[in-house]
Amino acid sequence: MNAIPWPQHLIVLPVLVPLLVGALLIPVNESRHQLKFAFNLASTTLSLLIALALLLMVDGGHWPQDIGVYLAANWAAPFGIALVVDRLAALMLLLTATIALAVLVFSMQRWSRIGVHFHSLFQFLLMGLNGAFLTNDLFNLFVFFEVMLAASYGLVLHGYNLRRIRTGMQYVAINLVASFLFLIGVALIYAAAGTLNIADLGARVALLGAEDGYLLSVGACILALAFLTKGAMWPLGFWLPGTYAAASPPVAAMLVLMTKVGVYAVLRVWQSIFGDEAGALTGFGLEALTIGGMATLMFGAIGMLASQDGGRMAGYGAIISSGTLLAVIGQSEAGVLAAGLYYLVGSTLAMAAFMMLIELTERIRPPGAALLAVTMEAFAIEDKPEDPVGVGIPRSLAFLGLAFAGCALVISGMPPLSGFVAKFSLFHALLDASDGGGATAVAPMTWLMMALIVFAGLAAIIALMRLGVRTFWASGAVAPPRLQFSEAAPIATLVVLCVVLTVQAGAVFAYLDRTVFGLAHSGAYAERVTGEPPVSRAAENGDRP
Template identity: 50%
Template structure:
């Protein structure tokens, strides 16, 4: 017999799907009703995700994973959903960002175009399904669902810049999907399976003539996932697209860019681990180089950015590059701090994307040109007695400024917020060798992390001065509580990560150790009994 608790794994997929279908029954004029349904659904998703994370955390190490067999068909023959500590973590992160972005959108963005709430729920469904699925084909299916929804979200609203960026975004993601399909087909043709646990077993016994074909399939799949993560050199689209998208869409895209990183980490530790024979740690050096080049590209973009939206988009590249390079180091001790950094940077980036629009409301469209002209010709009023010194800062400006400073500290990796904890943990893990010689690549990565943090601090300081200190007028932007509350809550969560750094890092390190023991995952998936069965042995 099975209870309701056994069906919780599929709820993060079914709930937004049903919600999206129900919303299609209502006319677009009933947006308030749709907004209420969307908020209730997203809150329920977060609650279920937290319960699943609690269940995954209570699972004793080495006891495998929790599975859900659709149609009660065992793996590798049927579709199976897999819950472990990593997938549960990503579900909770998606739920948090979903609530923040949706609350922000209820202020005005959900009225900027049709079917916003339906697209948003389908986006959540695709993300949750991609994190839970246990086979590559259904990963492709959920990949396409979330991409189809993201096409609508990135074009939501109006404006030539958004349409132009959206067309480039669609083109690059269609290319990634094409590569994904080719890689999946090639992998299936060689191994005869797409279940990731079964694939991990079969790769260990590959015929010598099939090794090159599987390596080619892995390279093609890796290219598709790296494109989605915004890795160099196929990341030219990301800063422009994220800068042009609406604030709530860009906020949820912050976790969507981490989907590529999640898949790379999952496949690299599960399928191409130490027991993969000739393909053990396949592509690790390439990931390290690509990650470091992505950090360089993102750092240059951060320094060169002349607008806050583009600066936020380039910061996504720095975050993705850091995670890809951390995976490429091949050190198991780095994965735990990398996961902590993933959560911290994603929350910080989402808060910044929401904050960008509120700050941009203070800027006059011609302010940038006027500021450059005044600086070039030294047009200052020397007779000004400075009577404005000491004037009280309006509360709105104070809250926006404080939130901006918190985002700057998070992305630059400075104390006291969680960005420092994540970056320091990464550096400490790379430089901790147990007496062995530290590799040159580790020193290079530590240097790049330091320089990228310095560049982010310089760029954010420059932007903060132009936005808050050197404003051309004294106007105070109109900001609603429902817009500011998600930003503050995301930043408070980052503060909570700092205060609760011990338990949070414990969870991340336990997750990292589980990823380094892929046999537990394989046994948990392939040996899972059918529902209602008393036979706890593996099925043939």
């Protein structure tokens, strides 16, 4: 394989490294916890570095048209499976690795020890996530979805108790059915177009006859059902709040990423297949996404107001974030999409931090307080190990309060943090996009969407304020809770990243504008992917010293 320059192999590493490390850790005995953790940490850090390198390479003009293509097993693109890294994929890889690293450090003290094989499952989840972001083949996407889901089934049940088993059973059943829908959609698309390569599909869609076009759109709809079940669009997202609240906090933080995979898949498939070059099918189904996204926003906002428990509230927060993103994807305008992606990054970071933070704030309440709350699960088997021993960080209450406020500001979209910048630019782009010529009025749908986003923000701030007051002021805490440094640092890092995102908004938006520009040019994308030549035997021999 001398003919391939080594940086090319970086594209496949985000899949290979977690796979190998995860497999390696299975036979290691659970009692050697430190060793397992060290391997996991090394692998996740490596993933972060690779993601960073890929992002710099993609944005630094390393590849023609800024798209890196890796032909697995050296088969040319429409026949073999191609892994593709463009700006969007690189961004998602970086986001995944960042959150994974934070979650892993957070779980070091207690959560990774309450069950077996946490580290292997964590690595497999990472592999599935990375693979889903990188792959350019629909069936391969299915395989990576299944890898990710199988790992997540294990992780949701991690620290086996009654509540987790109950919600886990429903979570697995729903996702199994969604996987069947995924397969049906893939089969229909193959029957209609004769290819499963996403880039190639984009090139072929315009050439299809009317009948095959119908078949393809039916297939795409069924496929979208599977994606939107992961992305928790109303009415497919009822499984989400219960699962998030029941899963252990680090796992819930990783699940936040999984909803984003569903959103990402919709964005990727729709932009490549039903982009501007799709002929009669251009923009197919986008209204449905907008309307579905708005319904999801409404559902999430009402759910957030109605929930008492922090975990459920965070789950509904994730639904609001999904709803906003889906509505944005439905708009499909360059400026709107860029703002949506900015929102995605900020809200995912804040949501993941919030999931972990909630568990720490539970420690503020005196023991027994949780049992008094009517909606709390009174009969849950206590599975937490005894309170962590060792040196806690000072001023823990102040830290928790600040971190909570930071997360709440981003989630609800209040100034001065990134949530506000995201919403402001989103509204700006929406108004800009709808009166492009300057003469036409803003569409009623756009007004409705903006109103719903504002309403969801209001609902979020009310709900979070209520939770904050109850947790910090009305809890009757006497002594500040003990926090480990390894528990506080990841949350602080994620919140600080949100601040950095706000301060560096200009640079981030420039990158996202380039990302969206690349997404909109599906023709160039298809040419680049299918045009990548496999390594020829002769070239390989020629290069050999």
